[in-house]
Amino acid sequence: GAGVSQSPSNKVTxxxxxxxxxxxxxxxxxxxxxxxxxxGQGLEFLIYFQGNxxxxxxxxxxxxxxxxxxxxxxxxLTIQRTQQxxxxxxxxxxxxxxxxxTDTQYFGPGTRLTVL
Amino acid sequence: AQSxxxxxxxxxxxxxxxxxxxxxxxxxxxxxxxxxxQYPGQHLQLxxxxxxGDPLVKGIKGFEAEFIKSKFSFNxxxxxxxxxxxxxxxxxxxxxxASKLTFGTGTRLQVTL
Numbered sequence: 001g002a003g004v005s006q007s008p009s010n011k012v013t014x015x016x017x018x019x020x021x022x023x024x025x026x027x028x029x030x031x032x033x034x035x036x037x038x039x040g041q042g043l044e045f046l047i048y049f050q051g052n053x054x055x056x057x058x059x060x061x062x063x064x065x066x067x068x069x070x071x072x073x074x075x076x077l078t079i080q081r082t083q084q085x086x087x088x089x090x091x092x093x094x095x096x097x098x099x100x101x102t103d104t105q106y107f108g109p110g111t112r113l114t115v116l
Numbered sequence: 117a118q119s120x121x122x123x124x125x126x127x128x129x130x131x132x133x134x135x136x137x138x139x140x141x142x143x144x145x146x147x148x149x150x151x152x153x154q155y156p157g158q159h160l161q162l163x164x165x166x167x168x169g170d171p172l173v174k175g176i177k178g179f180e181a182e183f184i185k186s187k188f189s190f191n192x193x194x195x196x197x198x199x200x201x202x203x204x205x206x207x208x209x210x211x212x213x214a215s216k217l218t219f220g221t222g223t224r225l226q227v228t229l
Contacts, residue, residue, distance in 0.1 A: 003159075031215065033216065033217075035217075035219075039125075042219055042220070042221040042222060043206060043208075043217075043219035043222070044219075045216045045218065048215070048216050056214070056216065058214070066118075091160065091198060092158075093160075095215070101148050101167075101210050101212055101213070101214065101215040102148050102165070102167040103215065104162050104163075104165065105162075105215075105217065106157045107152075107160040107161070108159060109158075109159045110159065116196065
């Protein structure tokens with residue numbers, strides 16, 4: 001079946017602009033994660049949605065970052081007033097069970113964000 | 117908070133050589149351990165995972181990993197690598213209570229013909 005999809009695949013923006021990144025998880029997966037992959041920091045957790053519970057936002061680097069998940073499916077990661085250090089590949093992952101720590105997380109292809 | 121160390125940043129091997137990539141984690145409680153692989157131009161995919169039972173786990177494409185609790189290690193092995201194993205390999209851990217993954221910095225494996 002279809003995997004995790006993300007759009008856009010590439011985004012170039014100017015410093016100070018807002019951007020929205022979209023993630024469509026695998027159908028039926030109830031858990032959704034956002035990670036960031038950057039040269040200096042490797043792969044870092046950003047935020048986690050689990051069903052109708054309050055999201056775990058512990059990885060968001062600043063209040064310029066926010067995310068929502070509508071209808072338990074599609075998620076949008078928003079970065080306001082982008083800075084050059086926000087340049088990275090933003091990865092989305094989903095897994096089947098709510099809060100299943102042993103579940104496999106399936107990753108999307110990522111959105112490469114470049115802030116000029 | 118947990119952390120993961122991958123000491124080999126770049127490994128170059130000839131085809132048919134044996135592979136061992138190191139992974140050490142720091143966390144005193146229950147952990148689940150994962151190895152993910154990212155082939156050139158592709159997205160991250162799971163190679164194998166350990167959460168309980170036999171500490172020697174086998175994954176796809178002939179890879180295996182051994183969990184040694186006393187050493188806080190989960191090293192990845194393959195007896196004979198192929199050119200197609202050229203990729204970046206990431207070790208990751210989560211705890212028994214939180215499913216978010218903490219990743220190591222990755223090891224770039226280059227297999228030469």
